Amino acid sequence: MLLNLFHELRAAQVPVSLRELLDLHEALRQHLAFADMEAFYFLARAILVKDERHFDKFDRAFAAYFEGLQALGAPLDALIPEEWLHREFQRFLTEEERAGLQALGGLGALLEMFKKRLAEQTDKHAGGNKWIGTGGTSPFGSGGYNPEGIRVGEAGERQGKAVKVWEQRDYRNLDDQVGLGRRNINVALRRLRKFAREGAADEFDIESTIDHTARNAGLLNIRMRPERHNAVKLLLLFDIGGSMDMHIQICDELFSACKTEFKHLEHFYFHNFIYESVWKDNQRRISERTATHDILHRYGDDYKVIFVGDASMAPYEIMQPGGSVEYWNEEPGILWMKRFKQAFRKVIWLNPYPRNAWDYTASIQLVRELVDEHMYPLTLEGLEEGMRYLAKG
Numbered sequence: 001m002l003l004n005l006f007h008e009l010r011a012a013q014v015p016v017s018l019r020e021l022l023d024l025h026e027a028l029r030q031h032l033a034f035a036d037m038e039a040f041y042f043l044a045r046a047i048l049v050k051d052e053r054h055f056d057k058f059d060r061a062f063a064a065y066f067e068g069l070q071a072l073g074a075p076l077d078a079l080i081p082e083e084w085l086h087r088e089f090q091r092f093l094t095e096e097e098r099a100g101l102q103a104l105g106g107l108g109a110l111l112e113m114f115k116k117r118l119a120e121q122t123d124k125h126a127g128g129n130k131w132i133g134t135g136g137t138s139p140f141g142s143g144g145y146n147p148e149g150i151r152v153g154e155a156g157e158r159q160g161k162a163v164k165v166w167e168q169r170d171y172r173n174l175d176d177q178v179g180l181g182r183r184n185i186n187v188a189l190r191r192l193r194k195f196a197r198e199g200a201a202d203e204f205d206i207e208s209t210i211d212h213t214a215r216n217a218g219l220l221n222i223r224m225r226p227e228r229h230n231a232v233k234l235l236l237l238f239d240i241g242g243s244m245d246m247h248i249q250i251c252d253e254l255f256s257a258c259k260t261e262f263k264h265l266e267h268f269y270f271h272n273f274i275y276e277s278v279w280k281d282n283q284r285r286i287s288e289r290t291a292t293h294d295i296l297h298r299y300g301d302d303y304k305v306i307f308v309g310d311a312s313m314a315p316y317e318i319m320q321p322g323g324s325v326e327y328w329n330e331e332p333g334i335l336w337m338k339r340f341k342q343a344f345r346k347v348i349w350l351n352p353y354p355r356n357a358w359d360y361t362a363s364i365q366l367v368r369e370l371v372d373e374h375m376y377p378l379t380l381e382g383l384e385e386g387m388r389y390l391a392k393g
Helices: 003-011 018-029 037-048 052-065 082-091 095-104 107-120 182-189 206-215 242-261 292-298 333-343 355-360 362-370 380-391
Strands: 140-142 149-152 162-166 195-204 224-230 233-239 264-270 303-308 346-351 375-377
Touching (some): 242 264, 333 362, 346 362, 346 380
Parallel strands (some): 149 162, 233 264, 233 303, 303 346
16 A cells, blocks of 8 residues: 555655655554545655655655546546545535435435536536536536535635535645755754763763662762763854845844854854955944954864855955955955965855856856865755765864
């Protein structure tokens, strides 16, 4: 049962296992979904998909396996056993609706009539009392009125009289190429983790307490330990202002996620490219600046460095002295980036522009070369790629 669905999911590269397929079988055996495509869809997705980035792949595999079911392209009795339809439909009918069904000769006659109309109809129909369409008084369609019938599609106000609903579902596309949100960023950043316990012993250690109590002939020996935290050290530098104004929201979310994920986090701002100074407070960026030389010598080479910016500027802003649009920089930006590469083992650049747009901007090509092609787009996939690289060594 459902083996073909399992194979469709594997073919679509959804990481699903036999254990999860067996769990789905058990859920169906417990009648968590029965003769209801929408309920089965959500049940199957909840059990078989463990990461929301695979929702789009699941939807496509699900649609491929059940192709034609929602549109009733095949005979109804070939899709669902007749006795299931009768039993499940009758279970949800009121006494008034059961009596009303007899006007058409019963549920069986209603289903037979629907199959016949489906085979005969060749085009869209609105109004009237016979064909499948919208409005009117036909027992098949939507947006009209009939004491009993089968709703097909969604058009107009519901009358609440449908015996069974057959609708074409629209699946929302979710994949790892879409923009980031706060939750997705946190998930991606977790790839850059190295846990350690440092500081005061202020956390109750239940395993050690049990062990020492047992070794102490049953006399309670409470043990404490330092809190575990992410020991990775991160240096985060944001391009701010100008063309980056349109990316403020995603940068806010990235910064907020980093603040919660990394205990050892330092951040600074720059405009367009890195020169001899940066700043921490944008409202005091003129009066309170930090020398880039100080950063290179203050933080050890165990810090991971992430530049965030669109890297879109005139090439001379990178290559020449005085290239900065705000002041005269004595040394070119390319020299400062090379110093970062020498001072820190791992440096990456996150670009909010999509990867397929990078080849059209000369400055982006320059920056990519300077960071040894370790530029990644600010998408879920790109952020995870960057975190995997930083996590190595």
